[in-house]
Amino acid sequence: MKKILKIFLYTILGFVGLIVVSLAYMYVSSSIASKRNMADLGPRATELMIDGLSFRDLNKNGKLDVYEDHRQSVEARTEDLLSQMNLEEKAGLMFITMTGIGSKGELSESKTIFNPFSIMFPANSEFVVNKKMNHFNTLQSPEPIELIKWNNNIQELAERTRLGIPVTHATDPRHGVPNAPGASIYTPYFSKWCSYPGFAAIGDTVLMREFGDIARQEYLAVGYRLTLSPMADLATEPRWWRINGTFGEDAEMSAMLTKAYILGFQGDSITDQSVECMVKHFSGGGPQEDGIDSHFPPGRQAYPGNNFDYHLIPFEKGAFPANVAQVMPYYGIPMGQTGEDVGFGYNKEIITGMLREKYHFDGIVCTDWGLVTDQNILWLEGKPASAHGVENLTELQRVKKIIDAGCDMFGGEAVPEMVVELVNSGQISEERIDISVRRILKEKFKLGLFDNPYLTEEPISIFGNKQFQEKGRESQRRSLVLLKNENNILPLAPTTKIFLQGFDEEESKKYEGMTADLKDADVIILKLNTPYDPDAARYLVEKIFHQGSLEFPEKEREKLLKLILSKPTVTVMNLERPAVFPEINKESKAVIGDFSSQDDVILDLIFGKFKPTGKLPFELPSSMAAVLNQSEDLPYDSKDPLYPFGFGLTYTDL
Structure with a gap:
């Protein structure tokens, strides 16, 4: 018995020792890589004073370029910067993925157990310096001052790259009461509102736009310039786990609230005070076959009620009239709706034929997260690539098919080298890449990021705003x-x-x-x-x-x-x-x-x-x-519902 216990003890100690050695190796190797990345950076941009105005010399050439001149038009600035970019920089611009924040607002560089996100994701400098990327979403909720510090730190990192292209910081929704990983991120200092179906239970577009405007102000205060929302999907399949992010199953209600939401965040036009919206998921992610979310295999959407067009209404009457800046297709295959049964992000009939040509959408189309590569956490299998219908293609072929379909950006991916390879091998023209890069650069210019991406580190009073908090509670009461x-x-x-x-x-x-x-x-x-x-x-x-x-x-x-x-x-x-x-x-x-x-x-x-x-x-x-x-694509169609759509009592004696 003692021998068995001794063997068991040695096994445990050996396992712990292996973990310690592995963590030590990751820390040392990541620190060395970080120093190497930092050594590849240039100086910060200097200030140019011309005609009494201040400009940032982002490419450090000592003169004012058109793209650095805020007096110039967005189109002129875009074309000037595009002409100066090399292929690697263009490719890096086409990717957005998750990254970590240092525990005190510093850059997330060295891998340490004190910050699990540093272990989950590559260093900030690996993305910005080596992969030339400058779009990120984050999952953490540090204190406001720490989030501001990180914003300024990563913007400084980006400023020191060759052309000084600023970072666009994105986020999933953060204003819900509960912590709901995968759908929203609990952030205690933001005002707290009802869930999105709750807004549909209220049915008030004025309150919806007020929410968007308040959330916009809170996001701006800490550097978020892109919200990965709203969801214009419809709750026609009750088993779908993402119903909590929709505005219910009525398409007209969803359209009204989607429009008001976007106008609240973006305003009537994109300015340096806007937070852009990435509406999702075109052309409607609600009809999940058997309710199985298409993050995962088999990744199919079903239309037994022949009701595909119903799911377009929130986009037709909501997102597009509000001039939404960006659109995200979903993962699933719209079974039997196009000539090729492949996922939305791979589907040229959906992206080019419908979104671009039918609806004349010329903003950014960004895929959902993880369509190309398997999403693993260290040695653990997190999620296989959502390459539904194209599982047989190589990763390189998947990237090509997504670009050919008409998408501009890859969500949850960090493989710009594949775009470079496709262009260098003649499989995709650089002119095609330029089309997407123009769209992406225009939005950065509209948001004012090239002129000043930095935030003040002074105490923020907005998070104690009683009016904002009360509006959130009003939504909770009314829902x-x-x-x-x-x-x-x-x-x-x-x-x-x-x-x-x-x-x-x-x-x-x-x-x-x-x-x-x-x-x-x-x-x-x-x-x-x-x-x-x-x-x-x-x-x-x-x-x-x-x-x-x-x-x-x-x-x-x-x-x-x-x-x-x-x-x-x-x-x-x-x-x-x-x-x-x-x-x-x-x-x-x-x-x-x-x-x-x-x-x-x-x-x-x-x-x-x-x-x-x-x-x-x-x-x-x-x-x-x-x-x-019931049918996955039809609203209000379950037999003898316990309570029908639109039901609600009130008190008679108050």
């Missing part, structure tokens, strides 16, 4: 949907003794009638999340997605019903997808549909501090059988 109110149990009297389950403990202490003993309670208030099947995940990245069944497993359902039947119960269902809960609904005295409101807002509704006014942005199915029998 709540009262689904059931048997015998007008709601609103509760202030003296009601309540037992809370599923709520934050600190919030619950604020209510005088709260009791920790179920026996003493008059009413149970139960907060639940939409069910999902954790066993549905096949890949590491897929584990963060809430996919699969929409009903509670039998044992969990029985346990909940036992609690609900013990006392009159108010059930609050967080509807990140259309939950299936007929038994729970039947036995609950009241049911509230929640779109990620804060706990105190929900409790204020329950105690009658305001009236519910929200309406369901999608129907709630009565069973999983109804879900399985």
Whole structure:
């Protein structure tokens, strides 16, 4: 036995030692590579004073070039810079991917366990200096001052490259209440709003545009100039995990909110005060076959209801009239809709034939993340390349097909050397690359990044703006949907003794009638999340997605019903997808549909501090059988829904 324990101990120590040595090797090698990259940089741009005006000498040639002159037109500046760029710089411009932020706002250079993101992603200088890249999105949420410092540090890094092309910093949505990896990034100092289906439950374009304008101001304060949103997809397939990012299943509602959202962020035209939008996912990512998200194989979209055109409405009436700057196609194959069954980003009929020629969109088209290469984290398999329909092609051939389809940028990829190879081998002309580069440069000029990409490091008062915070809370209040109110149990009297389950403990202490003993309670208030099947995940990245069944497993359902039947119960269902809960609904005295409101807002509704006014942005199915029998591409089509689209009660005595 002692021998076995000794062997086990030595094995563990050996494994730990191997990890320590590996981490030490990564730290040392990354530090050496970083120093080498920094040595390849030139000086910072000097200031040129001409006619009493200040200009940045970005190419360090001691004279004012057209692209450095903010008095010149965007077109003239673009053509001048394009003429000075070499092929490697053009190729680098066509890629955007995730990168890390140093723990205190410094550049993320050396790999260290104290900053996991430095291990996950190559050094900032590897992207900027070696690969000539200058578009990045980040996943971290450091304090504002640290985010500002990083912005200034990476802009300085970019300034010291040959032509000084500035960085465009992008982000996924950050204004939700919960932390929802893969869909939004929790950022505590931003104002907190309802989820996107919640905006559809409200149906107010004025509030939607106010959100866009407030979010724009908060983004500008820390350097975000591109938001990877909104989602103009429709929630016609209830199993799809990304429903929580849509404006529901009604195309007209989605179109109105999409337009207002974009105008809030961009304004009526792009200026140095805009945050550009990358609307997604053309031509509508909602009809996922069997609800399986096309991040992963088999990556198909189904149209059994022959309803492809319905999913175009939010783009036709929303994104395009708002002059959205950028468009992202989705991963999936629109089965049977074009002459070639390949994913949207590879599909020339979709990108060139429809987006470019039919809708005359001449902005940037950027693929979704990871269409070309497998997305792995160290030695772990994160996600295979979403090369749906072209799995047999090499990575180089995939890059060529995406460019041939009409796309300008590659999301989640960092292989500009493949574009260089394609041009040098004659497979793609440099003139074709120039078409995309022109589009990309124009947006950087419009945003004013060439003139001043730096931020002040003074304390930021905007994050304590009470008006912004209150507007966010207004959205939370207005999004709540009262689904059931048997015998007008709601609103509760202030003296009601309540037992809370599923709520934050600190919030619950604020209510005088709260009791920790179920026996003493008059009413149970139960907060639940939409069910999902954790066993549905096949890949590491897929584990963060809430996919699969929409009903509670039998044992969990029985346990909940036992609690609900013990006392009159108010059930609050967080509807990140259309939950299936007929038994729970039947036995609950009241049911509230929640779109990620804060706990105190929900409790204020329950105690009658305001009236519910929200309406369901999608129907709630009565069973999983109804879900399985509905069509992925059709709205409002499940049999005998528990609650139909647009349903919502209010209080009659307030």
